[in-house]
Amino acid sequence: MAEAVNIKRLAQELNISIATVSKALNDSYEISLKTKNRVWDLAKQLNYTPNPAASNLRSHKTKTIAVVIPCVANNFFSLAIKGIEEIARQYGYHVLIYQTHENIEAEVTFTNSLLSGRVDGILTSVSSSEYNSEYYANLVKKIPLVFFDRVYENLDAVRVTTDDYDIAYEATKHLIECGCTKIAHLYGLDNLPAGKARFAGYVDALKAHELDVNEQFVVKYHDDETKNLENIKALLAQQKPDALFSSIEEFIIPAYTACRALGLRIPFDVKMLSFSNLSTAPLLAPSLTTITQPAFEIGREAAKCLFKILNNKQLDDEQNIVLKSMLIKRESTGC
Amino acid sequence: MAEAVNIKRLAQELNISIATVSKALNDSYEISLKTKNRVWDLAKQLNYTPNPAASNLRSHKTKTIAVVIPCVANNFFSLAIKGIEEIARQYGYHVLIYQTHENIEAEVTFTNSLLSGRVDGILTSVSSSEYNSEYYANLVKKIPLVFFDRVYENLDAVRVTTDDYDIAYEATKHLIECGCTKIAHLYGLDNLPAGKARFAGYVDALKAHELDVNEQFVVKYHDDETKNLENIKALLAQQKPDALFSSIEEFIIPAYTACRALGLRIPFDVKMLSFSNLSTAPLLAPSLTTITQPAFEIGREAAKCLFKILNNKQLDDEQNIVLKSMLIKRESTGC
DNA sequence: CTGTTAGCGCCTTCAG
DNA sequence: CTGAAGGCGCTAACAG
Numbered sequence: 001m002a003e004a005v006n007i008k009r010l011a012q013e014l015n016i017s018i019a020t021v022s023k024a025l026n027d028s029y030e031i032s033l034k035t036k037n038r039v040w041d042l043a044k045q046l047n048y049t050p051n052p053a054a055s056n057l058r059s060h061k062t063k064t065i066a067v068v069i070p071c072v073a074n075n076f077f078s079l080a081i082k083g084i085e086e087i088a089r090q091y092g093y094h095v096l097i098y099q100t101h102e103n104i105e106a107e108v109t110f111t112n113s114l115l116s117g118r119v120d121g122i123l124t125s126v127s128s129s130e131y132n133s134e135y136y137a138n139l140v141k142k143i144p145l146v147f148f149d150r151v152y153e154n155l156d157a158v159r160v161t162t163d164d165y166d167i168a169y170e171a172t173k174h175l176i177e178c179g180c181t182k183i184a185h186l187y188g189l190d191n192l193p194a195g196k197a198r199f200a201g202y203v204d205a206l207k208a209h210e211l212d213v214n215e216q217f218v219v220k221y222h223d224d225e226t227k228n229l230e231n232i233k234a235l236l237a238q239q240k241p242d243a244l245f246s247s248i249e250e251f252i253i254p255a256y257t258a259c260r261a262l263g264l265r266i267p268f269d270v271k272m273l274s275f276s277n278l279s280t281a282p283l284l285a286p287s288l289t290t291i292t293q294p295a296f297e298i299g300r301e302a303a304k305c306l307f308k309i310l311n312n313k314q315l316d317d318e319q320n321i322v323l324k325s326m327l328i329k330r331e332s333t334g335c
Numbered sequence: 336m337a338e339a340v341n342i343k344r345l346a347q348e349l350n351i352s353i354a355t356v357s358k359a360l361n362d363s364y365e366i367s368l369k370t371k372n373r374v375w376d377l378a379k380q381l382n383y384t385p386n387p388a389a390s391n392l393r394s395h396k397t398k399t400i401a402v403v404i405p406c407v408a409n410n411f412f413s414l415a416i417k418g419i420e421e422i423a424r425q426y427g428y429h430v431l432i433y434q435t436h437e438n439i440e441a442e443v444t445f446t447n448s449l450l451s452g453r454v455d456g457i458l459t460s461v462s463s464s465e466y467n468s469e470y471y472a473n474l475v476k477k478i479p480l481v482f483f484d485r486v487y488e489n490l491d492a493v494r495v496t497t498d499d500y501d502i503a504y505e506a507t508k509h510l511i512e513c514g515c516t517k518i519a520h521l522y523g524l525d526n527l528p529a530g531k532a533r534f535a536g537y538v539d540a541l542k543a544h545e546l547d548v549n550e551q552f553v554v555k556y557h558d559d560e561t562k563n564l565e566n567i568k569a570l571l572a573q574q575k576p577d578a579l580f581s582s583i584e585e586f587i588i589p590a591y592t593a594c595r596a597l598g599l600r601i602p603f604d605v606k607m608l609s610f611s612n613l614s615t616a617p618l619l620a621p622s623l624t625t626i627t628q629p630a631f632e633i634g635r636e637a638a639k640c641l642f643k644i645l646n647n648k649q650l651d652d653e654q655n656i657v658l659k660s661m662l663i664k665r666e667s668t669g670c
Numbered sequence: 671c672t673g674t675t676a677g678c679g680c681c682t683t684c685a686g
Numbered sequence: 687c688t689g690a691a692g693g694c695g696c697t698a699a700c701a702g
Contacts, residue, residue, distance in 0.1 A: 004679095006679055006680085007679065007680065007681095008679075008680095016688075016689085017688065017689045017690075018679090018680085018681095018689085018690095019681080019682080019688075019689055019690075019691095020687090020688055020689070022679095022680065022681060022682085023681090023682090023688090026681085030687060030688080031687070031688080032687060032688090035687080035688085047447075049447070049448065049450065049451035050451065050679080050680075051392070051451055051452050051678085051679050051680070052388075052451060052452065052453050053387075053388045053389075053391035053392040053397070053452060053678085053679080053680095054388075054392050054678070054679035054680040054681090054694090055679080055680060055681080056388035056391075056680095056694090057386070057388040057389050057392055057678090057679080057680075057693095057694045057695065057696090058679085058680050058681050058682085058693085058694055059680085059681075059694090060694080062388070064431075071417065072407065072413045072416045072417050072420070073410075073413045073414045073416070073417040073631075074413070075408075077413075078407045078408045078409070078412075078413040079408045081407045081408070081432065082406065082407050082408040082434065085407070085432065085433075085434050086434075094431055094453070095431065095432050095433075096399075096429055096430065096431055096432075097416065097420060097430050097431075097432050098420075098430075099417065099420050099421075112384070113384065115384060116384035116385060116386055116387060117386050117387065117388060118387045118429070252615055252618070252619070253614075253615060253618060256618040256619070257618065260618075278613070278615070278619075279588075280587055280588060280613070280620075281619070283587070283588060283591040283592065283595075284587070284591070284613075284616070284619060284620035284622075284623060285615075285619035285620055287619075288619060296408075339695095341694095341695055341696085342695065342696065342697095343695075343696095351672075351673085352672065352673045352674075353673090353674095353695090353696085353697095354672075354673060354674075354675090354696095354697080354698085355671090355672055355673070357695095357696065357697060357698090358672090358697090358698095361697085365671060365672080366671070366672080367671060367672090370671080370672085385695080385696075386694085386695050386696070388694085388695080388696095389678090389694070389695035389696040389697090390695080390696055390697075391678090391696095392678045392679065392680090392694090392695080392696075392697095393677085393678050393695080393696050393697045393698085394678085394696080394697065394698095395678080452679095
């Protein structure tokens with residue numbers, strides 16, 4: 001479709017050799033300024049752009065990274081991608097996106113397909129459906145990889161995460177200080193460190209305030225949306241909690257739907273607090289107290305780490321970068 | 336990093352020629368089943384994956400498409416990407432993401448860089464900062480390209496859009512039926528067909544109901560967030576509209592902030608209606624009436640069209656696919 | 671059915 | 687300072 005303008009064509013038009021053109025384009029010290037200028041001018045004039053496949057093949061550098069995540073249509077991940085893309089641009093890299101939809105098979109298929117030299121490195125937030133670190137233990141030996149948010153621990157790879165335990169503790173404490181005594185936990189990511197830490201923060205805050213920690217108050221996330229709705233309804237009907245603390249955004253819809261179905265008014269009958277990266281939440285959703293992760297920053301940090309690795313730069317001491325989340329309170333609605 | 340397992344290695348181990356291996360891997364009819372099986376088995380055993388750079392170089396197919404959009408951190412675009420990715424997977428394609436941040440220079444730089452054979456085709460939703468169809472008129476001659484949502488018209492390229500005029504008309508009518516008589520329009524995408532159509536639908540609905548169409552009731556979107564806030568505040572203070580109809584999601588924050596600053600209660604003092612693809616809006620934001628575009632479907636349709644083109648299939652008659660948006664009313668809050 | 675040969679576009683010795 | 691030659695891994699024409 002595009003009229004072939006390559007290094008050979010440039011060489012012909014200028015009556016010099018292909019090698020000279022190549023070197024001139026790469027600003028080699030071996031070439032005279034005069035020749036370089038002739039080459040650069042013609043290249044610009046003919047709108048020459050090097051063929052990436054050819055350079056990849058030769059140099060084994062793709063100038064491309066892959067982002068493997070559960071789903072882009074999620075406030076956290078789309079913001080993270082935004083951050084990743086910003087850094088990638090600075091380095092002149094291209095960004096490939098792969099969505100696993102929490103399917104571990106898809107995850108393995110994608111990452112394997114990336115091992116053939118399609119990308120120079122991978123940024124990933126792993127699927128929550130399983131925790132199989134064996135696969136990743138091998139993977140990190142084969143390709144530069146940085147985990148963000150949903151990570152595998154105890155591997156030789158950089159992780160960028162947030163203060164999940166601390167913020168969950170703080171959030172639970174906040175609910176207690178608002179007068180809640182029967183706080184339920186909507187438990188997501190229970191296979192992953194993030195989910196476990198959030199749950200632990202919740203549990204420890206209850207204990208510290210001498211409130212009962214009761215299994216009946218915990219609903220684990222289920223793939224099946226109707227199940228989630230049912231489980232929350234059952235929780236509300238049987239345990240009558242005065243607050244729901246959700247560790248993932250995906251619980252918001254079933255939680256609200258269940259409350260509405262049972263005629264419970266949020267936040268008056270039941271307070272609602274959830275991890276959520278919805279930027280408009282503070283204005284649009286006055287009934288929802290939120291924990292916001294610095295998703296954009298996480299993306300940026302993760303990308304920066306990857307590029308440091310790709311450029312063989314020393315990583316600053318730590319392999320584990322932890323950023324701070326924010327608890328956004330709603331004084332106006334008593335929470 | 337990965338130990339070189341290529342076609343040559345397979346050939347050596349099996350004592351057959353490189354060409355035979357290549358053909359076997361591509362399931363050519365020329366090769367006996369027996370040989371194929373030997374090749375496939377060894378390939379699997381050695382975990383062979385073809386080097387994409389090499390095949391691209393040879394075949395001039397990259398199995399990759401690019402998505403060029405203003406920003407991923409946007410409910411519409413992240414859903415569209417989800418749809419695009421789903422279709423791309425079905426065809427075994429990889430997806431590159433480029434964000435323009437509404438910067439026309441970035442847009443041109445990116446798309447130009449894609450012309451060097453990095454991708455087989457492009458899906459794009461163009462920047463709203465300018466309408467310069469000359470560039471795209473040339474571009475569509477050089478590479479398969481499908482526009483979605485934010486399109487250039489009168490070009491030889493497929494467009495996937497929504498019924499902007501109709502839904503804006505319907506939404507405005509709805510506000511009027513709710514008793515509003517002083518409806519302001521927050522005008523976004525004014526350089527693009529989508530924005531113009533939304534505005535036209537608004538204007539025509541007012542006219543049809545014999546309401547004044549007044550320039551003073553229109554606020555155009557501005558890059559500068561503080562300007563938007565000021566302009567909406569001025570609008571509210573001076574014109575005292577009883578409804579704000581926003582043609583883009585980006586106006587929601589300044590609109591709510593302005594109302595709050597002036598002590599106006601939404602939806603009691605001022606009704607609020609906006610184009611928005613926030614899936615949780617119906618539950619979380621009871622004060623906001625929304626127009627939801629089928630973002631996921633748009634992504635899917637656009638991708639399908641592109642793959643039809645890439646496979647030289649006949650496109651069904653039309654070059655312009657129009658999907659329906661949905662007006663989500665809020666009876667409970669009187670709108 | 672299998673093998674030989676000749677590149678795709680670029681980069682990189684090495685020789686002039 | 688410039689050019690000739692070889693090869694990255696794979697595919698496709700053409701012989702056998």
